[in-house]
Amino acid sequence: MKVRRQSYGQKILNSFAAAILGVIMFLASFAVLFWNEGRENLAKAAGLAEDITDSASLDGVKEGKAVCVRGSLDATGYAADEYLVSGDYIYIERTVEMYAYVEKVKTTEKDNFGGSSTIIEEYSYELVWTDSPQKTDTFKGDVNEQPFSFDKTWYNNRIDTKPENKRVKASGLKIGPFSVDNDPEMSGAKRLELNQGNTKILTLEQAALYADYIYMGQNPASPQPGDIRISYKALRSSDKGILFGEAEEGKITKYKTKKGNELFRYFADANSKNQAVDILDKEHRVISWILRIVGFLLMFIGLMAMSGPITKFLSVIPVFAKISNFVFGIAAFIISLVLTALTIALSILLHNFLWAMLIVAAIIAITITAAALKRKKATQMAKAKR
Numbered sequence: 001m002k003v004r005r006q007s008y009g010q011k012i013l014n015s016f017a018a019a020i021l022g023v024i025m026f027l028a029s030f031a032v033l034f035w036n037e038g039r040e041n042l043a044k045a046a047g048l049a050e051d052i053t054d055s056a057s058l059d060g061v062k063e064g065k066a067v068c069v070r071g072s073l074d075a076t077g078y079a080a081d082e083y084l085v086s087g088d089y090i091y092i093e094r095t096v097e098m099y100a101y102v103e104k105v106k107t108t109e110k111d112n113f114g115g116s117s118t119i120i121e122e123y124s125y126e127l128v129w130t131d132s133p134q135k136t137d138t139f140k141g142d143v144n145e146q147p148f149s150f151d152k153t154w155y156n157n158r159i160d161t162k163p164e165n166k167r168v169k170a171s172g173l174k175i176g177p178f179s180v181d182n183d184p185e186m187s188g189a190k191r192l193e194l195n196q197g198n199t200k201i202l203t204l205e206q207a208a209l210y211a212d213y214i215y216m217g218q219n220p221a222s223p224q225p226g227d228i229r230i231s232y233k234a235l236r237s238s239d240k241g242i243l244f245g246e247a248e249e250g251k252i253t254k255y256k257t258k259k260g261n262e263l264f265r266y267f268a269d270a271n272s273k274n275q276a277v278d279i280l281d282k283e284h285r286v287i288s289w290i291l292r293i294v295g296f297l298l299m300f301i302g303l304m305a306m307s308g309p310i311t312k313f314l315s316v317i318p319v320f321a322k323i324s325n326f327v328f329g330i331a332a333f334i335i336s337l338v339l340t341a342l343t344i345a346l347s348i349l350l351h352n353f354l355w356a357m358l359i360v361a362a363i364i365a366i367t368i369t370a371a372a373l374k375r376k377k378a379t380q381m382a383k384a385k386r
Helices: 008-037 042-047 152-161 273-306 308-314 318-351 353-385
Strands: 002-006 050-053 066-074 089-111 117-130 166-169 178-180 185-187 207-210 213-216 228-236 240-248 251-253 265-267
Touching (some): 042 066, 089 152, 240 273, 308 318
Antiparallel strands (some): 066 240, 089 228, 213 228, 240 251
16 A cells, blocks of 8 residues: 655645646547548448459459358468468457555545645455466565565566467458458457367466467466466358458458558358348447547546636645536536537538538528518518508
């Protein structure tokens, strides 16, 4: 546990620095929200792709047009991994995890009468499977907080020498009679079931197969700090799917949309063109909502940071700081929610020119009609008075 004191003056200075960062975050939120609404949905381009089979010819297919090819991928050079027996792998994704200590910190700040504050940091450590283990020399907790029942030198060396995560793709790809240029994105890789026939565990020290893992350790049923497990996802030439790209001189290559985005992807998890289009559309919608939430949070946190100097100034009496934090929090939430909604709506209009023009035309028409009716009513009233 670490305890430190922060003076009233230092809190004020830090709050002004945070307020400047808050202004940047607040402005950045509008940029994120606006850009997000203008992102191209590749599902629309995929939906317009010309559907051909892996036995068809590309003759007659207009260059520059998106195509959708059904079939299985093959290769002149299959993907390989040093712990797997060679096979017809089109794509291999290796994940290496270590049973390691993850450091967690709980920070508590208590305002003192007079403006200063006391900051308490309490550290704890939890054993979890992670593909990015943390070395012990980066632990910040006190000696009595850190785990000590293991050899730290061996543990850190284990992190340095463990196998790396990696992704490997086959070379010389083909789908049916068509060669596949460049490096298509792969999706739909399936968990690889490991067994004695497709692994090389005999070449590994203290290695065994356990629940679709290559396990490096003493007892898989009771993992210890430093134990390692390796799992795989893979696509094979026997897997059928759908490739989106562009037809170019008898081969399939990257398709570039009018907005400059690329569509060059093999869907092993799709049985039809429509299913692949649905996957793209769902991905687009999920990312859109994630970025909307990010924009809202940037705006909210930015506003809270901008109110920091006032809150810290009032912290000379702790109860005032708590009240101001609560009030500013409610206000920042409401303002951020309203501005986020308005920014999203305006961005959608600006990115959709036709809709924007129709709405502007409708507003002008309503304004002109209202003005005409007002003049007509005024004329009628004037005649009635005569």
